[in-house]
Amino acid sequence: MTESALTPGIVAGRMGADQYAANFSDLHPPLDHHEALVAADRCYFCHDAPCATACPTDIDIPLFIRQIATGTPDAAAKTILTQNIMGGMCARVCPTETLCEEVCVRETAEGKPVEIGNLQRYATDVLMAKDVHPFTRAAATGKRVAVVGAGPAGLSCAHRLAMLGHEVTVYDARAKAGGLNEFGIAAYKSAGDFAEKEVQWLLKIGGITIETGKALGMGLEMSQLQADFDAVFLGIGLGGVNALGVVGEDKDGVLDAVDFIAELRQSSDLSGLPVGRDVVVIGGGMTAVDAAVQAKLLGALNVSLVYRRGRDRMNASQFEQDLAASKGVRIITNASPVAVHGNGSVREIEFEYSDDDLTPTGQTFRLPADQVFKAIGQTLEGSNLPALEGRKIAVTETGRTSVSGVWAGGDCASGGDDLTVTAVAEGRDAAMDMHAQLMTAAG
Amino acid sequence: MANLTTDFIGIKSPNPFWLASAPPTDKEYNVRRAFEAGWGGVVWKTLGSEGPPVVNVNGPRYGAIWGADRRLLGLNNIELITDRPLEVNLREIKQVKRDYKDRALIISLMVPCDEESWRDILKRIEDTEADGVELNFGCPHGMAERGMGSAVGQVPEYIEMVTRWVKKYSRMPCIVKLTPNISDVRKPAEAAKRGGADAVSLINTINSITSVDLDDYAPEPMIDGKGTHGGYCGPAVKPIALNMVAEIARNPETHGLPISGIGGVTTWRDAAEFMTLGAGNVQVCTAAMTYGFKVVQEMISGLSDYMDRKEMTSTSELIGRAVPNVTDWQYLNLNYVAKAKINQDDCISCGRCYAACEDTSHQAIEMSDDRVFTVKDDECVACNLCVNVCPVEDCITMERVAPGKLDERTGAVVSEEYANWTTHPNNPGATCAAE
Ligand SMILES: Cc1cc2nc3c(=O)[nH]c(=O)nc-3n(C[C@H](O)[C@H](O)[C@H](O)COP(=O)(O)OP(=O)(O)OC[C@H]3O[C@@H](n4cnc5c(N)ncnc54)[C@H](O)[C@@H]3O)c2cc1C
Ligand SMILES: Cc1cc2nc3c(=O)[nH]c(=O)nc-3n(C[C@H](O)[C@H](O)[C@H](O)COP(=O)(O)O)c2cc1C
Numbered sequence: 001m002t003e004s005a006l007t008p009g010i011v012a013g014r015m016g017a018d019q020y021a022a023n024f025s026d027l028h029p030p031l032d033h034h035e036a037l038v039a040a041d042r043c044y045f046c047h048d049a050p051c052a053t054a055c056p057t058d059i060d061i062p063l064f065i066r067q068i069a070t071g072t073p074d075a076a077a078k079t080i081l082t083q084n085i086m087g088g089m090c091a092r093v094c095p096t097e098t099l100c101e102e103v104c105v106r107e108t109a110e111g112k113p114v115e116i117g118n119l120q121r122y123a124t125d126v127l128m129a130k131d132v133h134p135f136t137r138a139a140a141t142g143k144r145v146a147v148v149g150a151g152p153a154g155l156s157c158a159h160r161l162a163m164l165g166h167e168v169t170v171y172d173a174r175a176k177a178g179g180l181n182e183f184g185i186a187a188y189k190s191a192g193d194f195a196e197k198e199v200q201w202l203l204k205i206g207g208i209t210i211e212t213g214k215a216l217g218m219g220l221e222m223s224q225l226q227a228d229f230d231a232v233f234l235g236i237g238l239g240g241v242n243a244l245g246v247v248g249e250d251k252d253g254v255l256d257a258v259d260f261i262a263e264l265r266q267s268s269d270l271s272g273l274p275v276g277r278d279v280v281v282i283g284g285g286m287t288a289v290d291a292a293v294q295a296k297l298l299g300a301l302n303v304s305l306v307y308r309r310g311r312d313r314m315n316a317s318q319f320e321q322d323l324a325a326s327k328g329v330r331i332i333t334n335a336s337p338v339a340v341h342g343n344g345s346v347r348e349i350e351f352e353y354s355d356d357d358l359t360p361t362g363q364t365f366r367l368p369a370d371q372v373f374k375a376i377g378q379t380l381e382g383s384n385l386p387a388l389e390g391r392k393i394a395v396t397e398t399g400r401t402s403v404s405g406v407w408a409g410g411d412c413a414s415g416g417d418d419l420t421v422t423a424v425a426e427g428r429d430a431a432m433d434m435h436a437q438l439m440t441a442a443g
Numbered sequence: 444m445a446n447l448t449t450d451f452i453g454i455k456s457p458n459p460f461w462l463a464s465a466p467p468t469d470k471e472y473n474v475r476r477a478f479e480a481g482w483g484g485v486v487w488k489t490l491g492s493e494g495p496p497v498v499n500v501n502g503p504r505y506g507a508i509w510g511a512d513r514r515l516l517g518l519n520n521i522e523l524i525t526d527r528p529l530e531v532n533l534r535e536i537k538q539v540k541r542d543y544k545d546r547a548l549i550i551s552l553m554v555p556c557d558e559e560s561w562r563d564i565l566k567r568i569e570d571t572e573a574d575g576v577e578l579n580f581g582c583p584h585g586m587a588e589r590g591m592g593s594a595v596g597q598v599p600e601y602i603e604m605v606t607r608w609v610k611k612y613s614r615m616p617c618i619v620k621l622t623p624n625i626s627d628v629r630k631p632a633e634a635a636k637r638g639g640a641d642a643v644s645l646i647n648t649i650n651s652i653t654s655v656d657l658d659d660y661a662p663e664p665m666i667d668g669k670g671t672h673g674g675y676c677g678p679a680v681k682p683i684a685l686n687m688v689a690e691i692a693r694n695p696e697t698h699g700l701p702i703s704g705i706g707g708v709t710t711w712r713d714a715a716e717f718m719t720l721g722a723g724n725v726q727v728c729t730a731a732m733t734y735g736f737k738v739v740q741e742m743i744s745g746l747s748d749y750m751d752r753k754e755m756t757s758t759s760e761l762i763g764r765a766v767p768n769v770t771d772w773q774y775l776n777l778n779y780v781a782k783a784k785i786n787q788d789d790c791i792s793c794g795r796c797y798a799a800c801e802d803t804s805h806q807a808i809e810m811s812d813d814r815v816f817t818v819k820d821d822e823c824v825a826c827n828l829c830v831n832v833c834p835v836e837d838c839i840t841m842e843r844v845a846p847g848k849l850d851e852r853t854g855a856v857v858s859e860e861y862a863n864w865t866t867h868p869n870n871p872g873a874t875c876a877a878e
């Protein structure tokens with residue numbers, strides 16, 4: 001190791017190999033058997049449990065926790081996966097502090113919720129370690145469905161359709177399936193190659209063909225899909241990113257946070273991944289926090305996360321903000337970028353303070369920066385899509401779009417939070433609706 | 444600090460907490476440490492006759508059931524009486540008693556059911572200077588198969604006969620330890636009294652199978668693929684023991700007979716409850732086996748605090764205090780009406796009360812869309828189930844409906860009069876008050 005945190009510029013290998021391994025291991029280490037039993041014992045088996053209501057996929061949480069407590073984690077896993085086929089990933093990435101665990105009655109009672117996420121991981125890990133796929137396909141229906149996008153929405157939809165007996169082809173523009181599970185989620189949330197393993201496990205249901213490197217609008221056309229298949233599901237996520245719109249944005253070293261994260265997630269040797277000494281992340285959501293934290297974990301000396309409004313308006317949860325702070329990320333609020341300075345490459349970035357309504361104050365400051373990551377929101381990309389609502393594809397409760405025979409779900413569709421678990425729920429629900437319609441049409 | 448000194452059938456001890464006859468009292472090394480920890484007395488692990496000692500199994504001898512957090516709630520054992528030579532036990536008892544004169548030291552005995560055996564053993568223990576003997580008529584496994592323990596305790600005539608022998612051959616105070624494995628515990632207690640017992644102690648362990656191994660299909664604890672019933676004890680048996688103590692305390696035949704209360708005593712509160720139901724002291728086994736000798740310190744401080752709070756200066760003020768309030772169902776006041784009330788500030792909205800009331804019988808709890816739970820006074824029968832299942836202590840309380848007020852469930856005004864089943868119009872055998 002010749003470089004260190006102090007080395008100026010964008011360099012790789014700022015830390016020893018052990019440090020990389022330690023920094024990118026599981027954020028929440030898995031519960032062992034004993035810990036799981038102790039955690040499960042705390043659940044009250046609530047009536048019409050508020051945690052289950054808060055879960056976007058409606059997992060029967062008290063039931064699966066009781067199944068863990070009574071020594072049947074496989075049954076617990078099946079309870080979870082019946083509602084949420086990506087229960088393994090969701091257990092790792094769900095912001096439980098704003099979902100199930102936020103409303104757990106033991107959070108109300110003692111400020112310490114039942115560890116629902118960790119227990120969910122325990123149960124799904126036990127089952128997946130056995131390489132068991134607990135579902136089987138219904139008799140073939142002869143119906144064929146195209147799913148565009150192999151992210152959580154698309155894969156959840158595909159799995160449910162396959163289970164119901166349909167033949168599914170999943171197209172994805174990328175070279176690898178998984179969507180943001182594979183390219184976006186922070187490395188310390190989905191440690192190891194879990195995303196890839198989960199996709200392989202999910203596909204064991206059979207009846208799903210994955211075609212990577214096939215992008216809608218680039219060779220793969222909507223009209224063709226509609227002609228070739230009985231139904232189409234769009235789960236294409238948000239492929240575009242918002243621009244800062246400030247002078248100097250095109251300088252070297254100014255990158256989209258999602259690209260930085262994708263590169264990091266695909267890297268087989270993190271010590272070979274260069275990172276700046278002084279890094280500035282712009283944004284206030286999960287992506288911003290993930291980029292900032294991972295830059296810090298890669299060995300950056302100074303990482304600042306700059307958000308234009310107050311802390312309470314940040315999309316990142318309190319837990320995420322605290323995580324960033326605990327890793328040494330400096331959070332600056334009420335400041336908007338006004339210019340990127342530097343000679344070819346970024347050297348400094350200038351901000352102006354503003355109040356909560358974004359009214360500029362005239363006071364500016366500069367932060368030294370070798371790298372600037374933009375994380376101010378992703379956008380839907382594509383033409384010839386069904387009608388939009390705002391900046392997303394308009395859908396009904398069950399994912400129907402303005403075009404007959406075309407459903408959509410996940411980040412690209414209107415309604416719901418942009419979360420893995422919401423994408424899974426929407427994909428599943430659309431599949432159920434597609435099935436109902438396909439079977440009526442058949443009847 | 445209240446004075447916890449007790450005088451039980453003339454045996455004095457600095458507090459009413461004795462260790463029951465069991466493994467913690469099987470040897471000098473233990474008993475000395477128990478006394479150092481603060482135990483007021485010890486009933487030495489049951490001694491058998493002269494000769495080769497009994498043998499125990501060499502596989503597991505305990506089984507258990509657990510509550511949340513793997514807290515031990517019930518323990519069962521298939522252990523026999525002491526497996527150490529009689530002379531060794533006697534020598535140790537003498538040494539300990541010499542050093543701890545202020546503590547109670549009782550010797551538990553179990554020998555074959557013939558006069559000679561009892562006479563011999565009583566002679567053997569004479570010069571230990573122990574304070575008394577306890578006759579183990581309770582052990583429900585192993586020894587019972589050899590005609591001892593509960594095999595004697597289940598036949599009142601045998602109890603009376605053996606107790607007589609003991610009183611005939613010994614001047615020591617004699618406690619008869621009863622088995623709960625019997626349908627009416629008053630009968631053996633009466634027999635012990637007739638035989639001249641100075642006191643009874645109860646309960647010994649309850650016949651039980653704690654669990655079954657679902658791979659090997661045999662009861663636990665399992666020895667080489669087989670299991671047998673064992674004696675059950677610990678917190679789970681307390682309710683059974685309390686009732687048996689109360690039955691003896693309020694039975695006119697045995698009322699006033701000193702009782703040493705045993706079975707599931709784990710905290711000072713358990714001990715106090717036994718004492719209010721008539722126990723002159725308590726004996727503890729499982730709590731000490733689970734947590735070690737030190738638990739007695741919480742029992743001592745807890746009971747002392749409680750007595751201070753109640754301004755009691757002697758344990759005798761506590762003993763038997765609840766006995767007059769133990770009655771038969773038929774004498775309970777049917778005009779006493781209560782309703783459950785949920786304290787909304789404490790409620791955490793888990794909905795357990797709702798599920799319990801809804802699926803049990805009364806459908807008396809309402810759940811709003813935003814998870815506010817309230818009791819419907821026109822449906823609530825005051826059964827107390829919601830109180831029992833609520834995870835928050837004191838969140839649901841039972842509030843009396845004052846006489847003169849309307850009971851919304853029956854539509855009748857609550858009467859001030861005490862009225863019970865014996866005079867109730869629905870009772871075919873009622874003695875009508877008006878007649
Ligand atoms: C950095 C980052 C961190 C995040 N962290 C979390 C987190 O911790 N917890 C959480 O719950 N959520 C998190 N999210 C959000 C979560 O990842 C998304 O909500 C979720 O992945 C949405 O799933 P999806 O299937 O709708 O879209 P995606 O996961 O985006 O998948 C869309 C797929 O469609 C493919 N595609 C796109 N366009 C086309 C096209 N034209 N033709 C063919 N294929 C196409 C893409 O290649 C991709 O594989 C994070 C998001 C980001 C960006
Ligand atoms: C392992 C074990 C061995 C016991 N051995 C005896 C015994 O030798 N003599 C006896 O009178 N009671 C014996 N008992 C019964 C206890 O003295 C006591 O009556 C019973 O355990 C109930 O009290 P507890 O709930 O505090 O344990 C034994 C209990 C246990 C658990």
Ligand code: SF4
Pocket residue numbers: 042043044045046049050051052061062065103104105106114116793
């Ligand atoms: S709210 Fe908490 S305690 Fe209640 S069922 Fe859900 S996890 Fe269990």
Ligand code: SF4
Pocket residue numbers: 782783799800805806807808818819822823824825826827828829830
């Ligand atoms: S006391 Fe019984 S009937 Fe009344 S609300 Fe509670 S559970 Fe229902």
Ligand code: SF4
Pocket residue numbers: 785789790791792793794795796797816832833834835838839
């Ligand atoms: S059981 Fe107790 S805490 Fe739970 S809803 Fe009922 S009153 Fe509230």
